[in-house]
Amino acid sequence: GAVVSQHPSRVICKSGTSVKIECRSLDFQATTMFWYRQFPKQSLMLMATSNEGSKATYEQGVEKDKFLINHASLTLSTLTVTSAHPEDSSFYICSAGLAAPQGEQYFGPGTRLTVT
């Protein structure tokens, strides 16, 4: 149980275009989902916390107008990287947390974004 999927797994896009990444919880309902970014040999950096039916909470330094997050249902959250630039190239990972505040998070397989 507690499977999280992400789509696409890899995407290459041209500078200036937008890319949408989907995160789905397959066998449970996730009121809260999280979006992370990971650069090579670096730790996962939390970008935003996404709550179903409300606006996402962004971490300091993350531009909310550039990284649009939508959490329209209990099983789907989307991250749209708008007007992507090469420096946005990274590994984007979503996760879904279980009910308890101390609960573990279940991560998706990640999306490798390359902006040319």
Next chain:
Amino acid sequence: SQKIEQNSEALNIQEGKTATLTCNYTNYSPAYLQWYRQDPGRGPVFLLLIRENEKEKRKERLKVTFDTTLKQSLFHITASQPADSATYLCALVLNSGYSTLTFGKGTMLLVSP
């Protein structure tokens, strides 16, 4: 400043030995500490959680200790196998955050046959 430190150098051990990974933190007061495994190009997989009032937690070949005085957690894998080779991440759950995880950079473990 707040820091979570894990050994940046890879840990190389022989199959069958016990691997011990360290997570140290400064200027945090975590309510919980979690350990995850991450394989290359994949998302992390949850392994174990330990609360601030727990000293030790075990799950099969895994053992985690948590010393809030030393501000340190140790992660042990006994009878290690080549399949245990991966990067292991520690993550803090802070008092002020709802399920928000703050991750260390991870330590790569390489188990040779």
